[in-house]
């Protein structure tokens with residue numbers, strides 16, 4: 001083995017390196033949140049606030065972070081969150097990301113606004129792929145994408161439910177951000193995407209595009225339309241309350257993602273780690289609950305799993321890796337997070353994911369007292 005690169009010990013290296021490489025408006029689009037960015041900050045603060053309760057004299061000579069999720073075998077509970085337009089960050093776009101996910105044994109959720117075709121992404125992937133959907137007014141276009149995804153071998157549909165319109169992203173509005181003309185959501189008819197490429201006065205192309213093309217009248221009753229069109233598992237992304245978690249279970253969805261869209265939608269929404277326990281408590285134990293938002297270290301992954309998440313999704317750090325070194329950069333970010341989680345499992349005295357339960361988390365933060373059962377306000 002050669003010398004260890006300092007970069008491979010610290011994901012903040014990738015953040016700084018990505019910032020140095022990216023044009024300011026693309027950096028802002030990626031890194032930013034909505035409004036005063038309170039929820040963006042709260043996602044991180046909640047992880048900082050929680051503390052672990054390590055057990056000792058446990059045999060940790062073997063650690064194991066593998067699991068089965070929606071029928072797919074994964075080598076890690078760390079997956080890639082859906083994000084639009086990976087070619088903003090590297091010319092190979094989603095194809096590079098998919099290769100890196102495969103190398104890590106991680107699930108990748110491709111976005112409906114992917115800049116590479118579903119077929120090219122599927123060809124590059126050696127691990128499971130899911131496809132994220134926004135509910136477009138043009139249901140025929142949505143149905144066509146779903147059909148293509150199924151044919152290409154995608155294994156689940158992830159419907160984003162926290163975006164009837166785009167949050168007030170002030171950085172994008174100030175920058176008049178528009179998706180550059182040479183980067184396209186190639187899986188959709190370009191007449192449906194034109195507004196994304198036009199920068200408006202005091203608004204962004206993506207916000208104007210969503211107003212034009214997203215269907216804000218979507219309700220629970222519409223889920224049956226999607227169910228009728230595909231036999232793939234359906235995952236709802238953007239659940240933050242017990243009420244909606246219960247409705248999701250009642251409507252027969254196959255998994256939910258506790259998410260506030262990385263602080264990019266409703267500013268002031270609660271941080272995902274704080275919402276997680278009530279969502280987990282509201283659904284049957286067989287229904288997988290995932291979490292995203294602010295997961296930056298192996299410790300964060302362990303906290304989320306201990307509080308009931310089956311897996312986590314990573315957003316911005318994947319794009320930092322992609323911007324720095326394409327497939328290799330994403331592979332390095334995923335390898336780093338996996339190595340950190342492996343260390344955490346060993347030092348926490350919980351060598352398998354199944355050993356990680358609420359007794360691994362102190363409550364309230366800083367207190368050593370465990371709880372007999374998890375409560376919605378654990379670690380708040």
Ligand SMILES: Cc1cc2nc3c(=O)[nH]c(=O)nc-3n(C[C@H](O)[C@H](O)[C@H](O)COP(=O)(O)O)c2cc1C
Pocket residue numbers: 029030031043081082083084111112113132160237259260261262263292293294295313314315316317
């Ligand atoms: C640049 C960017 C683009 C995104 N695009 C989408 C998208 O198209 N669909 C979606 O459901 N979520 C999208 N998200 C939200 C992510 O899926 C995820 O919820 C969030 O980034 C997780 O938080 P983190 O970045 O703090 O890890 C996007 C996030 C970023 C940063």
Ligand SMILES: CC(C)CC(=O)C(=O)O
Pocket residue numbers: 084113166206210261264
């Ligand atoms: C093109 C956008 C709707 C994608 C995005 O920025 C997001 O969903 O956060």
